[in-house]
Structure formats: structure tokens, C-alpha cells
Amino acid sequence: MAATAAFRETRDEAADPAAFPPPPLGARPVDRAAWISAFRHVRDETERRAAPLSPEDQQVQSMADASPTKWHRAHTTWFFEQFLLREHLPGYAIYDERLHYLFNSYYVAAGPRQPRIMRGLITRPTADEVAGYRAHVDRAVEALLSQASASALEAILPVLEIGLYHEQQHQELLITDILHAFAQNPLGPTYDADWRFPRSQDATGRVDLARGITQIGHAGEGFSFDNESPRHDVLIQGGTIDRALVTNADWLAFIADGGYTRPELWLSDGWIAAQAEGWDAPGYWRRAGEGWASMTLAGIQAVDPALPVTHISYYEADAYARWAGRDLPTEFEWEVAAREDRLADAFGLVWQWTRSAYTAYPGYRPVDGALGEYNGKFMSNQFVLRGSSVATPQGHARVGYRNFFYPHQRWQFTGLRLSDAR
Amino acid sequence: MAATAAFRETRDEAADPAAFPPPPLGARPVDRAAWISAFRHVRDETERRAAPLSPEDQQVQSMADASPTKWHRAHTTWFFEQFLLREHLPGYAIYDERLHYLFNSYYVAAGPRQPRIMRGLITRPTADEVAGYRAHVDRAVEALLSQASASALEAILPVLEIGLYHEQQHQELLITDILHAFAQNPLGPTYDADWRFPRSQDATGRVDLARGITQIGHAGEGFSFDNESPRHDVLIQGGTIDRALVTNADWLAFIADGGYTRPELWLSDGWIAAQAEGWDAPGYWRRAGEGWASMTLAGIQAVDPALPVTHISYYEADAYARWAGRDLPTEFEWEVAAREDRLADAFGLVWQWTRSAYTAYPGYRPVDGALGEYNGKFMSNQFVLRGSSVATPQGHARVGYRNFFYPHQRWQFTGLRLSDAR
Amino acid sequence: MAATAAFRETRDEAADPAAFPPPPLGARPVDRAAWISAFRHVRDETERRAAPLSPEDQQVQSMADASPTKWHRAHTTWFFEQFLLREHLPGYAIYDERLHYLFNSYYVAAGPRQPRIMRGLITRPTADEVAGYRAHVDRAVEALLSQASASALEAILPVLEIGLYHEQQHQELLITDILHAFAQNPLGPTYDADWRFPRSQDATGRVDLARGITQIGHAGEGFSFDNESPRHDVLIQGGTIDRALVTNADWLAFIADGGYTRPELWLSDGWIAAQAEGWDAPGYWRRAGEGWASMTLAGIQAVDPALPVTHISYYEADAYARWAGRDLPTEFEWEVAAREDRLADAFGLVWQWTRSAYTAYPGYRPVDGALGEYNGKFMSNQFVLRGSSVATPQGHARVGYRNFFYPHQRWQFTGLRLSDAR
């Protein structure tokens, strides 16, 4: 069954699933039409995700970590204008230089920018005007792809490619950010009343992790982010990893056993966060009569015990594992099991916290220039999540993908699976 | 000359200036048509002021002290529904009970409410849906006014009347709040590109304040807020008060003489605020080449030396007076001079800080119930301002009117005139 | 019974009560011996108050509003060195210039200073070394007083006099600050185990306040602070004022009637403070079995219903008056009744909140120079208290004295008496 109706079924009807991912960078001759198709596919998906949202919805920034829908739409456009058109399209006239201050995110090398916390205060350009900005840049990029010389394409396609994956990341954030915004509204607005969280696969038991040295990191010719390299050897210690995700039913047992009231189960920083924030259940849960309901993309819904638990922080995942007398897997244990396809629901439901701090692979160096700020500068204080979620765009995930968030954050679709270290 | 084009000229064309204020409460027989006309006049003015604003503009809350345009439109509607229709219209069906949580401001007795700081997060209802709420309540109020028995009107009209003046207060806030929001946008959006601050009257010199006992506070049959009563005797010490307001030219001299860098000119709390906020000029001023520009309702404009200075805090007003070797008047000195019509620009340009702390007149008691929360509970830590401003609706101001703000606030159209205490 | 044993009985034995106040400034010939005696009297009293305190006790700063005992001892010494010796004693060698940074309080004109919040971090000089600083300055001041020419004394005595009253103010703070510090210690240390709060006078009923114009402010030849001038006419509206202070018994009735849980009784800012701080009783009260105990200078003691309530904020005083259907007096009403000696316990138990905001008397101007920072720069956001407290040094209080604190503060010995406005 198709999940996430609003941004998945609609797309399935409207879009060509073959359009993404684009061809490998090294493929020759360059298939310009395929690249243009991939570009249109990604750009359209952003607009499809924004379509159910009113101008008011698109305006709001509900916390410092989130951004307005309108900002996501404009920022991803700025990315192409700044890094692709400004650099590579001779004679290109910037649509409006003033937008560059507004829609740069964190690229220090690309110039000053609106403080992150103030993104929600920019009422103009309006949502409609941002559509105009998008159309202008779309036309220019498509023209560039059609007309560039073969040698120019050598420089263009790597930037285009990262721009596409970058926009897909913002597509996921667009969904999680608007869910957070709606959750602040006591009316519990719906993004899509028909949306339902997809069901898990039937799966039980533990998978053995073979002890030994294995290669980790990106291989092959497809796209990957720089933080997935260099490919290198890792020693797997052995142990096991669960096939299934932890479910809401599991989590209710944790709550019932005092999971949120026993400090001995928690990391010190985690306990401080839990007390400060008043956590007594996953994010967006609220008591409903004898049970629990949760704010979802379809508004407030009863918690379904069969679904995987989501909107949990690393601190909660860690406390749960300690309560269960188990472990969280390392990112490498996860990757080994996932690439052998031995995990249920590795992708498409919830990002899965690992106990690996987000750090550089040995010998990692960011690329020069502003795009070097993409991943490397965040390599402290965060933990790696693996897999992908219900909000991840089609074609975006892969087995070596390293997502990362701070351990207190829980507005993403974040869950967990357990393991046992040897 | 007509000022504040967007919300004044338009109104002059569209509205009947005779419609407001309504008849005195005690007038008999009750002129239902005049009350309905006054109601429509006020309700329409709110919409006229909101008309230049996009749904995005209406959504934003740029600081805790400000509220979204949409919220002002809905809250003033809630006020009539809560205090007038719910109480006085038998069989009235509340439009949507859920809106009462969203649009109650600070009336504890009227139930729980959305935290003030989170007003900007409510994207739904949309601006259009708020228009529907307004229309529904408008129809019900007009029906009530048409059909209520004479005895019922005795209870209805006092609530209606305060609701009208209440909505006018929000009309002023609507303008000052959106100016603050626009000032956060580096693009400097315009509320009305043709808007110009009205010019001052030609006036110089000082008016003598006669020493002696005088009556202060509300008299007569017109409307006043409870904080203007009881009328009581006050001893005027004598001294003088300036006919003219302090101008931008005056203020530039203060700046040039180190006004913002000499702590001996400032109250201790004021100096702390000035340092913390980095004040070096009035609110919304920014350096422009050799001179100064200011964010206005018409976008960023050069500072005109001839205009009265505005967007200054009490702390700045106090420091300016000390620098000038002068005083700020008490609210009573202002009132005495104003009611004899001896002040230029007493009304219509800028609210004028007085050195009177905002406290109760002797024997003041708030009314029972939620409407008792209107004024009395704010009687600490604020200072009285007298007069009215360019954003004050027609018919709202009067000589005994007591406005009040915290001494650090400066997003209102606040200015000053000097005096000399005897 | 003599109260505040540690700093009162001891003093009564050790000191000559006739030593303070010194002669009026204008008395001729100048009685040098009397001035030296007054100086020694005040300086000794500070040391007597510090005597029960260990070096550790004298080191601690328990909040930004409080200062360490050691700092009080050094700062009052600095005051004489900075404003008296440096200016008026030719050839005087500053004891240690580095101490001036440490022990200046808020005199901007006297140079930079240690941030207030960091006073408790200065472990050196030690308490003993501060004693050496005090002795050095004492010797120099006494020498100056003995040897100065008659004409030099004209300039010296006004500074000496303000220095004495200044040091007395710090004597009161020394007591209230150490009580606050001890209250943070769960062991409930005692300043003086034998200390007892003095009993109230027997008094009931209300005193009529005659309507009419009266003179307010300092008159005569004795000392007063600048904020008590200019003397000026004030119109008393009439009404009554209670002879007695509000007691703990009264306050227990307020608590029992929901005084701390009914927002309609409170100023808006007061309710916010009460919620943020979790107030459910006066400062230092804690539940003890069925009743209440309070942290005092003699450690934790049962609350005595007969004593005047103390350690209450203005917000609480205001809420109490509203609950009682009464008023707080203005500072002028209090002064009129007190100077006619019609109030019980006007002095010596608790400072009494008035509903007068702390502002300048008409025509007030601070003196030039650093000493002009003494009072005037605090004239915003505070309320006037009248009378004096159990911690006020002998000879310090007078009927026109204007004390002032922020409305949320309650670490002083602050109480109230009620009135009825006409």
C-alpha cells in the first residue's frame, strides 16, 4: 500500500519514478534529457509537497531547528542560482540579489545571511512570489543543461547532482517542519486527512553479525555525500541485530515500567533534557482518555501499537536500550546487516538511531569552497542515524547514507532497532 | 493634509466620519441605527487596515509584544462573541469553541489561552477563514442590536461600547505591529508606498502651568476607560510646558552631543537596556551614508529633521530631558494644558511620554469579572503616555486618555514634549 | 526586649548612642570631636555586624542583588577613600589602587568596576586584609578631621556625612544579604541564635487623613538624601490609614483564602513573577508539619502569628490589599500620619510598601559628579517604602526617608500597613 498519500501517491500518479536518480556522473555520452528529467522531477516534488499548504502555513517557523515551507522552496532555488547559475551560466542575471541574504542557510563562504531564528519573519517575498523565483531559476537551469558544451557539463553536473540531493533533503525537512508547526496549534490541523503511517513488515528475531573486517563507506559510481567517504576497513566485533523495529507497543511497556521516571536508565544529559522538556512519552504524544494519541500528518490520531515508534530522541533510544538490557547498533553494524538485506524496514519508515557519534571517516577532508560546508562542519555532538523515513523522497536513500541529528532532537521521523554487542 | 494614507484617506473616502463615536450610553431613546453604524464603522476600519497585507504578512509575530494582524482581527471578534453574544444573545451558537482558546488574549477569567509568544504559530484558521468568523459575528451583533428589547440594551450597550474602543486599540497595534515585523525584513517592505508622516504644526515657546488644584479624570457622558476614574483633585505645582513636540532635528543634536554614550544622562535601568539592545538612535533608525534613514510604513525613508521624533523609549525621553536640563511633564500637567488647547500636536502624531508612573487614581477599583482585567492589572512598571498618534483611529482619542507602556518599549509611535517643573 | 541582639544589644553596650547622628552641617563652631565620634560609631557598627561571620560567610554572594559581607566592609571604605581622602587630603597615598576596581559599586563617574554579579568571586583580599584596609582609611579620615582647616571642613563635612549614612545603608544590607545567603543553606545556619524579631506595639483602628495641601519632603537642618527634596506641596485626598502593621496571622488568612492561587487578585507582572518563582508564602517561609516555619537570623523558627509579616514583595502587598478590599497608602499619606506620630511601629520593624512609584520630587536635580549617581538614576520601575526595619541602624531613619526597591524583591525586611483611599 502506498504510504504518505499526500506526497507519495500524488507523486506516483504525476511523476515518472524512472526519472530519479539521474545517470551516474561518469556515464558517457552525457544524457542531457535524463538530467533535465531528474531536475524537473525533484523540483516538482517540492511543489507537490508544498501544495496542501496555505500561504500562512508556508510562512511559519515554529522553532529554531525548523524552517518555513516557503523558505525551503526559496533556499533550494537559491542553491542552484548561487552554485550553478552564478558560476556556470555566462551572462546569467541574478533574479534578485537581495534574496541571497534571505535564503542562504549556513554557507559562510557564500556571504552573510538572515539569522536562522528569524526565517519566519520574512513575509515578503510571498509564497506566490517564491513560485516566480522558482520558475525563473528552473528555466535557466534547463536552458543551461540544454546548451552547455560537453566540457562545461563536466563542471556543471556534479553541482547539479548535489543540488538535487540537497533539495530532496529539504523535501523531508519540509514535511517534518510543518508537522512540528501544526503540532503547536491546539486545533491539530491536517496536512493530509487521508495520510496513514505505513505498516511494518512482519519480522522477528535477531540477525548474527559476523566478526571480522569489512569495507564501509561509499563504493561504486552512484551519488553519495562526502561524509560517506573515504571507504575504509572497519572491524565488526560480532553480536546480533534485530530484524524488526521497536514498536509503539514496546514503547508503551517502557512507559508502563517507569521508563521516563527512572534516572538510572538515562544518560546524564538526557535526563536533564527530559526533565527540562517534561518528556513522558515520544514527541507529539498526548494523553487521550486512558490511552495515548499522537499528532500526525493526518491530525491527532490514536497511537497504533503495531506501528514503529517514532519522534524519539537519541536519549530516549539509549534509555530504552538500557531498560531492555540491550544495545543500539553502531552505524557499521547497521550497514553490514542492511547491505545484506537482512533487516526489515531498513528504509521508508523511520530513521534509526545508532550509537555512533557523527565523526569523520579516517582521512576525510571536506571539499574546498562553500560546498565544503555541507557536512563536515557538523561533526561534533551529533549521532548517526541510518536508513530512511516515511518522509524521505523516493530515490534518496542508500545503504551507506549517514544522517545525523543532535541527541535531544525528536521532530524528525526517528526510531530505533536494538542490537547486542558482543 | 491627510496623513497615514493607507488607513486614513481610504477610510475618509469609504466611511462616514459621523459614524463614530456612537451616542452617549445614557441618551434616550436608544438610537439603534447609530449604534449599528458605529459598530460597522469600527469593524470596517480594522479590515481596511488589514487590506494591504498578504496572508503571509498577517501571519507573522515578530516579537512577544506584537501580535499577528490575523490575530488582531480574530481577537477583536472573539471579544464581541465572548462578552456580548455569549452573554446576551439567547440561543447564540458559538462559531467555533476552539477559537476561544486561540484568540483570548489575557483574560484569565475567560479561560485558558494560547501562550502569547506562540500567537504567530497559528496558521489555521487562515486569514480568509478569519474573515468568515468576523462576518458571522458581525451579523449576529447587528441582529442583536436590531432585535434586543429596550431593557436588554441596558446591559448590551456598555459591553458593545467597550468592544468598539477595544477594537480601535487593536487597530493601532495592528499598524505598529506590522511595522515592527516589516522592520525585521532586510528588504524593507512597504505597508503603503504613499504613506507620509504628517507634518507638525508651527509652534514655539512654553505655556505657563497655573499653580493650583484642578480636577483630573473623566467627566461628562462620553466613553472613557475605567483607569480614567475616579475624577479627583490634583495639585498642579506650576511650571511650564512646551507647545511643540521634540523633533528629529532636536534628536540629532542629542546624538551629536553623545546622548547615547554618556551614562550620566541615563536612568540606571535605561542605560542597561540601551547597552543590551545596542541603541544609538531611535527605533528603526539606521545609518545611511553620512546621515540617517528610518524604517517607516512607506519603507526605508530618509529621516526628516522637521518631523517629531518617534519610536523612542521612556528611557530615551528621560535621558533627552536630562541632557536638555528640562523635565518631562506629569500626566496631569499635560492634561491641564491640553484641555485648554494650548499644546500643538497634542493629538495625531506621537504619543507623548510623561514622567508619571501608571498607577491607579485614588479610590480606583476594577469592575468585577473578566472585563475588570482590562486596565487595572497593568498598574506597575509602566509609564503614562498622553495624546494620540498617527496610528490612532479617528474618534478614539480624548484629553483624559491614559495610554501606558513599559519604559523600554519603542515600537509604538512614541515621542515627547518637554516641560519645566516649578 | 531588645531586638536583633547581634547588632543591637551588642552595640548598645559597646557604643555611645549619643554619638550618632553627628551635629548639623551648619552648626558653628564645628565640633570636630563629635564628628570623629560619629565616624567611629558608624565604622564600628559595621564591624560589630560582621563579627559573628566567618571568612567563608563573608565571602559569599547568594544572588545578583546581594553582596558579600566582605564587599560591604570594603566598599564603604572605598567610598571614604575615593570621595573624601582622594579629594580632600593632600598627599594621601591610595592604599591600593587595584581595590578601586573591586569595590566601586555603581559609580560610573568613579571609573570601571567589577561586574556586580561577580563580587562573590573575589577571594583576595581576604576578610582580614579588608580589616587592614579599613584601619588604614579610618586613621586617615580621623587625621583629616583633626587637622583640616576650618575652610577645608566646609567641603569635607558634607562628604563625610553622606559617607556615614551610606555606610549605614550597607549595614542594613549586610544583614539582609547574609540572611539570604544562609537561607540557601539547607542547614539553616544562625547569625545569632538568640536573635528574636521584636514584638509589635498594641494598636488597632484607623487614623483619619485630613484632606488638604501639606508640605512634603525634607525640612530643617538635619541630614537627608537628595531624593527627599525639594520640599513641596502635596494634596492629600483624605481617607484613612491603619495604625497597625499587617501581621503573620493576617497573612495566614490570605493564604488560606487562596491568596497565592487567584490571579484576579494580582497585578499582571506580579502574577508572572509569582508563578515563575513558585511563591506560595512570604520569602523564607517553608512548610513545617501542619504549619509554617521561616528562615530567620536565628535560623529556622516557627512563624509567630503575632509578628508583622515581612519578606513580602510589592506584588504580594498589592494583592493582599486587593484581597482585603483596601489600599496601600501613598508615600505622602504615610508621611503625614507618621510625622504626627499616629502610626504604631512606623519604625524599627519592617519597611512598609507604599503605592507610590519612586520618582523625582518636582524640580529635583541630582548633584553634579559621581555622588549625583546616588539616588536619581534609580527613579524607574521601583516603589517607595517608608519607615525603617529591624535591621536599620540606630539614628538612620527619619519621617521623610524614601527607601525604594523593585516590586519583585523580598529579601529586605519589607511589610505593609493598609489604608483606604478616599
Next chain:
Amino acid sequence: MAATAAFRETRDEAADPAAFPPPPLGARPVDRAAWISAFRHVRDETERRAAPLSPEDQQVQSMADASPTKWHRAHTTWFFEQFLLREHLPGYAIYDERLHYLFNSYYVAAGPRQPRIMRGLITRPTADEVAGYRAHVDRAVEALLSQASASALEAILPVLEIGLYHEQQHQELLITDILHAFAQNPLGPTYDADWRFPRSQDATGRVDLARGITQIGHAGEGFSFDNESPRHDVLIQGGTIDRALVTNADWLAFIADGGYTRPELWLSDGWIAAQAEGWDAPGYWRRAGEGWASMTLAGIQAVDPALPVTHISYYEADAYARWAGRDLPTEFEWEVAAREDRLADAFGLVWQWTRSAYTAYPGYRPVDGALGEYNGKFMSNQFVLRGSSVATPQGHARVGYRNFFYPHQRWQFTGLRLSDAR
């Protein structure tokens, strides 16, 4: 040459260096005298380190991360009373139960405790009274060690042993905390005027790290903390590591090349911290004429280029490595090189930041009960440091020791050595 004169040379004279460490836990027969000697040695060292400090010095807590000297002296005593005497000495009478609230640090299972931020407010017990507490507990522990049955010793010695290493950790903190406190005092007090930072060994060049699997973690019979286990295989990738520490001369080059002003060199969280704190040099550095001085245990001293840089945060270490085009080593790379004794100054000068996040070794489980809170609950958001510092007590360090701090902290003696990842 003996370093850290105040707490090292003194000790060398006074103490028997053979007294510590005590015999391995498993040694039979148990050498009671050796354990008593080790206990006395550690207890005495704490007092030796506190000896130069006045009661005032011992009282102060200069930030939330630091604790008063007096608190360290009392807390380490509480540790023995709570975990050793209360559990294992039949009939032992607790010295004062009220001290347990005051001097428990973070052991939730051991009961409630004084909030960390308020440790500096406890003026009583005094420093002298804490000495009494220490003496009482010392006598009881020595009696217990003399008299306990052989079987009782089985349970006693592991607790005693961890208590000794625990107290040594506080000995290091005592020094770093008082240095931080003194650094807040503009007078720049000295802990020991003769103290000098020890010189580095002469060392240059890089050590090759052999690629391959190696065992990491605690082995053998000596003491280790639980976070050093389980011993497990780790794959070393190869690469090199510097023999020498980074020096002040190196760091001056980093500063001169804009190290503190180029965001591209910094982690995102690090840049935010650097801007917020205004970092432009290592902790305690201040400009002195054309050069730099630094606050040290001997007061303010010129920065010596030949010394290892210290008081740097992880963020600074990371930025420096990026600037140098090098890496920080992993904790495993460091351990491999150190156990082969190939590093200069591995111990005794500065703790060395590694790029390893502080996480559990595979299969790690904390012990049950309050002592299980010792290390495990801090395994998030911190980085591992290896080696030891000038403030580390003799006998405390070992090659597998894992120290950990937050990446923004720099009041410890923290430095770095560089490496090159393969």
C-alpha cells in the same frame, strides 16, 4: 625537574611515593598496612593541595563546572562515608546526616543533593569544620581497614580503591577549579608564586602507526575505571602521530594566520561557541603589550613559546588541526603509540584531545547501584582525552585512562598532539 611546585615538590618531601598505588586487589595475603598507607597518602595529598588556600579561597565556586575547594575536601570524604563506612562498618555513626545532602555530587541513587550551581553558597560547615569531618572519617576508615575480617575485606577493598582514585580526580579538579576562580579576580592572585609549568621533552617527528588489529582497554591486575573495559579488538588504520605536543609557539602562528577569525576552519558548534565567548586565544590568555600573558598558578605570566599550549577546547584543537592540514588522533591511535612509549610528554603536562567521541566500549555495562553512575551516564556529547596533566596526582595516570570533557570546556590543562590519518 620537579614541576607544579606547590602540590608536587611539597608532596615529594612529605610523602612516600611508594605508598601509591596500593597493591592489586587480587594480591594475597592482603597487605593491610599498604592499603592504610595508600589511603593516608591520598588523603594527605588533598590537604596539601588545599593548604595554600584561605577559607575565602576555599569557599568560592566560579562557574557551574567548578566546585569550591572546601566542597572537594568534603565530597571526597562523603564518598568514603557513604559507600564504605555506611555499608561496611557495623555500628558506624554518620558524622552528620545533613552533610550528605550538601556533599553528594551527582549520585541520584544516593539521594537528593544540593544543586551543583549552588555549591558555593554553603558557608557552613567552614573549612575548619570540614577538616574535622575529614579527620573523623579518616579515623573510621583506618579502623575499618585494621579490624575488618578477611572476608569483609573482599567487599571493602574494591570500594576503597575506587574511593582513592576518585579522590585523586578531585585533587586535579581542585587545582583547575581554583585557577579558574583566581582568573576571575583582576588582581591575579597566586596559588604558588614559585610554580612553573614543566618544560616539554625534546622531541620531533612522527611515529608510524602500524595498520592492524590490536587490543584496547584495560588488562592486567591494576586498577582501572569501568569505562576502560571490556578489553576488545580495534582496527588501527595506519597513519602517523606526532612525537611532540603542539606548543605555544605553534599556537601563536595559528593566531597570526587568523585562526580565530576564519569560520571555515571551525566546526559549526565550535564557531558558535567561539563567537559567543569571544575567544581569540587559549583560555586565560590576555594581551600584554605586543604579546600575550596568561593567568597561571603563579599568577599572570608571559606566555612562553616553548611550553605546550594548554587551556584549549576541543573546538580549538579541531580548528588547529584543520588549519595545519592534519588530524587529531583517535583515542586508540594514541593508546597504541603511548603503550609502546613512542610519544614524548604523553603524561604529566597536558591532557590531549582525541577525535574520539566518548562512548562505551562494545559490551560495556555499568555496575549496579550508585557507583554505576560513575562513568557510563556521561557517554554523550563529550570527547576523550588521553594522557595526564601537570595537575594529575602521581600514580593516577595509565595508558588506558579515558578522560572526557565537553568540547567547549577549557579550564582543564588540555592540549593536543597532531596525527595523520591514513
